[in-house]
Amino acid sequence: MQVKRKLRIVHCFRSPVGGIFRHVRDLCDAQMADGHAVGIVCDSTTGGDFEARLFAEIEPRLALGVKRTPMQRHVGFGDLVAAWRTFNIVRAMQPDVLHGHGAKGGVYARLFGTMMRLFGQKPARIYSPHGGSLHYDAATMTGRVFFALERMMDRFSDHILFVSEYERRTYERKVGRPRAPNTLVYNGLNADEFVTVATAPDAADFLYIGMMRDLKGPDLMIDALALTEKTTGRKLSAVMIGDGDDRDAYVAQAKERGFGDRITFLPAMPARAAFGRGRIMVVPSRAEAMPYIVLEALAAGRPLIASAVGGIPEVFGANSPALTAPSENAIADRMGFALADEAAFQALMPEQADLRARFGADVMARAIETAYQASLSRRA
Structure with a gap:
């Protein structure tokens, strides 16, 4: 041999x-x-x-x-x-x-x-x-x-x-x-990442994890949250986790949209330590290749709204209702859809066995x- x-x-x-x-x-x-x-x-x-x-x-x-x-x-x-x-x-x-x-x-x-x-x-x-x-x-x-x-x-x-x-x-x-x-x-992903992360009792409605730069769409997330609040009539909250040169601009944007005390900004941390801080995760990127954060979130059993850019549709399937265009209106539409029946939205995520075999x-x-x-x- x-x-x-x-x-x-x-x-x-x-x-x-x-x-x-x-x-x-x-x-x-x-x-x-x-x-x-x-x-x-x-x-x-x-x-x-x-x-x-x-x-x-x-x-x-x-x-x-x-x-x-x-x-x-x-x-x-x-x-x-x-x-x-x-x-x-x-x-x-x-x-x-x-x-x-x-x-x-x-x-x-x-x-x-x-x-x-x-x-x-x-x-x-x-x-x-x-x-x-x-x-x-x-x-x-x-x-x-x-x-x-x-x-x-x-x-x-x-x-x-x-x-x-x-x-x-x-x-x-x-x-x-x-x-x-x-x-x-x-x-x-490693084998120990295919373990469900529990949602914290005080979790926000939505969660963003990623670099604080326009390519990743934090501004789209904030504007979409404001639109969703208006269309649903619900007071909504979010946690946004990550570092980057544009972070201060997003903090100011959140305050301008009336979310100064309902969007919490936190520095970068291990993804699995962050997943439980929001019930529904959003990946609002304008462009991607094959982002790890999507795979990590799904492996951890998190429900996810994601832009249909780059290789992301290859993970979900091109016609998945979890996918959205990278615009505030389209993301807001998916936010409202997910909030209407969170258990049903969770059931739309890819099967764990398929994720393990491919990723x-x-x-x-x-x-x-x-x-x-x-x-x-x-x-x-």
């Missing part, structure tokens, strides 16, 4: 927050359990106390460590010094697999993996878009620049991993059919390792 090769794996990405960081941590755990040596390279200027605690938890277990260095959000001339510094960090880690996540991580992984050939190293260059630059409008100058860069970098990719069929279709439409081998691998962390990790090993075999 052939012994599986143990690898040196480096995950490279910019911002250690949200779904990308969650995805990388899960992969690190699975890959370490398989005996691989794993490391992380990411930006040192983003993330707060919550992320610092997550790093403190995982760093001692990573054989290749955590290397944090300043990384600009966009690729440009001002990024050259940061890129060269990051390249030297990655090269010193001597990876067999260099896995880039998101737009910046994807550029770095494929560029650095190619440059390392000059030093006798030939890591497999793996790219996971996680939405990233695919969110840009192809009709804008920014979009055209990013998609031209994606087309160029495709030539230096050994494998592309898409987290949803939507993401793959978007890549083909905006960038082109990938030359590199590619695989659809859904984000996955298990073990399923995700096996598929990604298969892509790693195939890429290394082709390079050999």
Whole structure:
């Protein structure tokens, strides 16, 4: 029997927050359990106390460590010094697999993996878009620049991993059919996440968990809550949990809509500690790839209203009554629908057995390792 090769794996990405960081941590755990040596390279200027605690938890277990260095959000001339510094960090880690996540991580992984050939190293260059630059409008100058860069970098990719069929279709439409081998691998949850979280006795009517930025739709949630209150004639409440530069603007918006004392804003916390704080969860995103928070909430048995964007319909089914357009009117309509019969709305959520089979962390990790090993075999 052939012994599986143990690898040196480096995950490279910019911002250690949200779904990308969650995805990388899960992969690190699975890959370490398989005996691989794993490391992380990411930006040192983003993330707060919550992320610092997550790093403190995982760093001692990573054989290749955590290397944090300043990384600009966009690729440009001002990024050259940061890129060269990051390249030297990655090269010193001597990876067999260099896995880039998101737009910046994807550029770095494929560029650095190619440059390392000059030093006798030939890591497999793996790219996971996680939405990233695919969110840009192809009709804008920014979009055209990013998609031209994606087309160029495709030539230096050994494998592309898409987290949803939507993401793959978007890549083909905006960038082109990938030359590199590619695989659809859904984000996955750990076994202990498929346990129901109870609703707190003092839970609010609605719950938002996510980054405080317009892309995620906190403003839509607040306006939809105001509309729902008007149409139902009920005094409603919400809890909104997350960090971000726009948080103060949403606090002000809540006060302007008359919810100053009925929308509670809390900092980022582990999702399972937050789920019980609201009876019905809302994911009002304007754009997504395959958000972890949707999978986590459903695995925890939470009823959920979600925007029908990105890969979210692939979780629920395209015709699910839980799906909505990302607008305050459409979200308010779903809020009223859910409030009318909460038990019936709960029954509309996907079956737990189906979720486990499609979105298990073990399923995700096996598929990604298969892509790693195939890429290394082709390079050999």
